[in-house]
Amino acid sequence: MSFVCKLGFHKWDGCTCARCGATRDEHHVYSTDCGTCSKCGKTHDKHHDWSKDCEKCARCGETRSDHHNWSVDCEKCSKCGKIRPNKHHFVNEICSICGQGTFVDERDGKTYKVVKIGKQIIMAENMAFEPEVGKFWAYEDTYVKISAFGYLYDWETAKTLAPKGWHLPTKEDWETLYQLLGNKASTVYEQAKVGGNSGFNGVLGGWRYARGEYNSLGASGYFWSATEEDQNNAAYFKLGAYKKLAEFGKGKIEVAMSVRLFRD
DSSP: OOHHHHTTOOOEETTEETTTOOBOGGGOOOSSOTTBOTTTOOBOGGGSOOSSOTTBOTTTOOBOSSOOOOSSOTTBOTTTOOBOOSOOOEETTEETTTOOEEEEOTTTOOEEEEEEETTEEEESSOOOOOOSSSOEEOGGGOGGGHHHHOOEEOHHHHTTOOOTTEEOOOHHHHHHHHHHTTSSHHHHHHHHBTTOTTSOOBOOEEEEOTTSOEEEETTEEEEEEEEEOSSSEEEEEEEETTTTEEEEEEEETTSBBBOOOEEO
8 A cells, every 4th residue: 555545645536446445335436337336336235226026136137036926915025015916815805825815894885995914804994884783983083095005993893894704813813923923113103004015904093082082183093992001991903103103002881992813
């Protein structure tokens, strides 16, 4: 190394010192090959752009194999969105591999999207069943909102909604899901929100006070559990858009919240 370079006065040509040959990472040139600097030949994988296709760089066209993620959806990569058709293996309308699919409630003919997270199979839409007996409401009594947000049910009614093969999840069921989605309030929220990678599709349907007022549509989603906390309260799972957190709480059983069902 030259004396001048030892004093810190390199003569830089991009990433390479013309005097001593030293390199500096922040000035590599990857214009012709994202993984190889055209100045000094250094390779670096992070400069490739795999966002559009996990196996083909959008900048230079370099390819790599086995980097798509089909575990959430057999036909759509959860990383880049690439589609590969006819890869689901449906059994009773639910894929036995990734759990994606639909469930048709024979009681009213409504179809619900279904997702598999870990070993849990969960409805990916809020319940919109109208029981013959029980208490339930459309948010602000506006029935056009039911298709997007489902109904809000008091706890006693929520416990009666499940068709054969399904159940209102316990607090333990929700805690298992929480762990599967990252076991951290902010991480779980990002995974469970509408558009999150888990497929849970956490629609924020708000809630209804026992005295009749509605609150938090589009801001929070409250989902009943089957677990009674005490004589007047039951546990719930909450997604809050304001703080972007997933949390647990307990609510008065007269309050109305959304319902998601889990497969037995």
